[in-house]
Amino acid sequence: MTVVITVCAAMLGLPFGFAAGELKVGVYGGYFKDSFDKHIFSDFTKETGIKIESVAEPTGEAWLVQLEQAARAGKAPADVSMMAQVAMLRGQRAKLWVPLDLNKIPNSKHLLPQFIHRYPDGQVDGIGAVAWYITLVSNTNVFKTAPASWADMWNPDKKNSLGLLALASNSFLLEITAKTFFGGYDILGSKEGILKVMNKLAELKSNVKLWYRDEGQFQQALQSGEIPMGQYYHDVAGLAAADGHPVRSTFPKEGGVNDSGSWAVSRASKKLEEALVFINYMSRPDIQAKLSRKVGTAPTVRRDATDLTDNEFASVSSDIEPIIPLYQIYTGELSDWVNQKWTEMVTK
Structure with missing residues (x-):
């Protein structure tokens, strides 16, 4: 059994000795969150064993303020959050985001360059979640x-x-x-x-x-x-x-x-390993294509890496x-x- 678990972990990009836990993930509320709960998070849990507790984020800057205040108290309302670009930049000022190791996100190779968000010193602080x-x-x-x-x-x-x-x-x-x-x-x-x-x-x-x-x-x-x-x-x-x-x-x-949202990890989170597994999963071309079909977002990976048809791509984007x-x-x-x-x- 241990051998099977180790092989599965390797296939999924899980770190050796990884013990599946729970992860709080912040996404925008309403239809958006409902669609992620139904089509994405449950399958992620089946595949990795990591349970997702989804958190409805308010739009605008309110969620950023909540994350910053909580981080000062050493708490994380969500471990990973989908953040708009203005909020990403403002969070940088407070060094709110944990630097991410791209070696632990191998599927980042499929992303379009603009969807790898960096601190001014070049460290990665966000990975393209969805475009809209x-x-x-x-x-x-x-x-x-x-x-x-x-x-x-x-x-x-x-x-x-x-x-x-x-x-x-x-x-x-x-x-x-x-x-x-x-x-x-x-x-x-x-x-x-x-x-x-x-x-x-x-x-x-x-x-x-x-x-x-x-x-x-x-x-x-x-x-x-x-x-x-x-x-x-x-x-x-x-x-x-x-x-x-x-x-x-x-x-x-x-x-x-x-516009687009980036996955970012709060510095107060104690679930960085789980967060990296999640971000790597969400960067897979088949998952990005699934998001386009089920949620209606535009992919953050190269179009030719997906199996989206011309009509499917046109339904989430525009010429x-x-x-x-x-x-x-x-x-x-x-x-x-x-x-x-x-x-x-x-x-x-």
Whole structure:
């Protein structure tokens, strides 16, 4: 029996003498967490013996704050968390993330280079979990025709109809507005330019019914038609539509916003070995393809390493050039000023 266990452990990339334990994994709540629980975590446990306790993360910076506060007390609300890129960079400042040894994550060889996240000194602190798109979503009962452009949100017939992400650093509405109305991102290179973009965004105020921090709150309102349009995650909207809800996700002509989450391990975690096994498992091309099929996310590994068909890949991604977040705006020297002006001019 010992021989069998040792062979299985070697096949899975488990360290010699590894004793399967438990791992707390933070993922975004709602449909996303439900899909991971159903399609991913249970199979991981069957294969490795490591039990997963999934933890629903709030969107935005709230989870990062919780992790930082807990780490100062030597505690980890989750051992491994799926972190957005702005939160990854902010966590770096506090050295919140444990450096990861790529030799213990052999499947990292399949990842696209941009999905290996590093500290300034080159140490790896995050591994690409999933990529996703923020798109323009609408209720098909209320709006029979799909919107073609992000500019549709500014139309007078959208008064009191929109649900938008509440933070500059997770809505990326500055980038959306810059590409839609100002010909690209160059205008965001100065305070004066950012203020021009915010003034354009301020024109949206009468059309916004909800600046949301809770994905579930907007999702329910979108499905019921109470808030029939807004920005949301393409993968989650697709899951809702597959469940029969009157929801559509549209890649506008300016592109969807392409963002991603990284697996990161809190320095307070005592489960680094289990975390590395988990991250290695999640980096397998077949698991990334499964995520695309079951959760609706875009793969972080090379497409040619997966067996996704053209149609399957198209359902989670788009050939339209994406809007790329300018993360430095939200983490650099202008970040406090941007957040202050965002509140004063856009969401207040």
